[in-house]
Amino acid sequence: MAAAVNTPTPEIGTTNQTDDGYDKKCIFCKILKGEMGTELLHNDETVSCFRDIHAGAPHHYLVVPSKHVGNCKSLGKEHVPLVEQLVETGKEILQKNDVTDLNDVRFGFHWPPFCSVTHLHLHVLAPVSQMGFMSRLIYRLNSYWFVTADQLLQRLNSMS
Ligand SMILES: [Zn+2]
């Protein structure tokens, strides 16, 4: 994959956060530190990926910034390269796991307050055609609780 360029500096948004971008109250930070025994499918200095424990589809991955970044509402235009890198990594993970039909996938974020974890995380689900009723609801297009990666990028790009 492409080398990390223009990596945005993570926001220092909470008092729990240490200088190295680790939030000791955050479950995803713990996962990334290897404290939860979760297998990391991808891990570089900018982006990491692991499986969602509540799988909503046969393939369900979470792609997250390796350093703590708050939820999508807290992002600005400067986070566009980071969000694009999350999407890129998500596509690579799908391909590595033999998901070839990229038209039958869903990439998106829960909109606050519908995020159970504040650490920014991209949901990558495939195939959409095999998602059950509840998953379709939780990861529903054009709802007020879920935005696709494209919609988020559009929103960030339109910010001044
Ligand atoms: Zn975190």
Ligand SMILES: [Zn+2]
């Ligand atoms: Zn979520």
